[in-house]
Amino acid sequence: MAKAYDHLFKLLLIGDSGVGKTCLIIRFAEDNFNNTYISTIGIDFKIRTVDIEGKKIKLQVWDTAGQERFKTITTAYYRGAMGIILVYDITDEKSFENIQNWMKSIKENASAGVERLLLGNKCDMEAKRKVQKEQADKLAREHGIRFFETSAKSSMNVDEAFSSLARDILLKSGEPCPEHRKFQARRTLTVLASGK
Numbered sequence: 001m002a003k004a005y006d007h008l009f010k011l012l013l014i015g016d017s018g019v020g021k022t023c024l025i026i027r028f029a030e031d032n033f034n035n036t037y038i039s040t041i042g043i044d045f046k047i048r049t050v051d052i053e054g055k056k057i058k059l060q061v062w063d064t065a066g067q068e069r070f071k072t073i074t075t076a077y078y079r080g081a082m083g084i085i086l087v088y089d090i091t092d093e094k095s096f097e098n099i100q101n102w103m104k105s106i107k108e109n110a111s112a113g114v115e116r117l118l119l120g121n122k123c124d125m126e127a128k129r130k131v132q133k134e135q136a137d138k139l140a141r142e143h144g145i146r147f148f149e150t151s152a153k154s155s156m157n158v159d160e161a162f163s164s165l166a167r168d169i170l171l172k173s174g175e176p177c178p179e180h181r182k183f184q185a186r187r188t189l190t191v192l193a194s195g196k
């Protein structure tokens with residue numbers, strides 16, 4: 001039987017407890033949201049297949065517990081991830097400060113070429129905002145990664161964030177998407193025309 005997908009990418013979400021990792025995954029995989037908070041114990045995953053530039057990409061999205069006491073279990077999953085999403089809560093300054101520690105944890109535990117993405121979640125709670133967009137923009141630029149503000153509650157930027165990470169992994173895997181190929185072809189023509 002033909003495979004139902006072209007690529008399988010394993011993604012992992014990390015970040016402090018309560019920032020909304022589980023809710024982001026549930027919004028992405030099931031288009032649902034629940035206000036009740038049940039802290040993740042250990043690790044779990046959900047699957048959704050997306051279409052990126054004509055390719056079927058099966059995303060296996062791993063949810064980790066943010067609580068310190070599960071760290072030994074959760075860091076064991078970093079190595080197999082092709083993309084890691086770092087999540088903070090825009091209403092919780094501490095969760096943003098801790099992104100530096102989560103970055104360190106990636107360095108220590110993940111594969112060298114892993115793609116990273118920064119998300120500031122709960123952006124529907126503007127009145128309670130503690131972390132300005134510019135602060136996170138700056139941090140993302142320093143680390144050379146993409147950044148989105150998301151809301152698992154309103155769906156804002158959730159699909160966009162996951163798709164952008166999947167697209168970056170796809171490009172890195174050496175399979176240029178049509179848009180990228182067009183760009184490459186234009187660049188080659190320009191170089192040929194200029195004789196350089």
Ligand SMILES: Nc1nc2c(ncn2[C@@H]2O[C@H](COP(=O)(O)OP(=O)(O)OP(=O)(O)O)[C@@H](O)[C@H]2O)c(=O)[nH]1
Pocket residue numbers: 015016017018019020021022023024034035036037038039040041064065066067121122123124125150151152153154
């Ligand atoms: N307003 C708002 N609340 C959110 C959003 N995302 C999550 N929440 C709430 O925040 C709480 C924690 O969400 P979870 O997704 O369980 O957090 P987590 O990061 O998985 O937490 P751990 O499993 O302990 O690591 C829940 O009460 C959610 O309803 C959001 O985008 N907006």
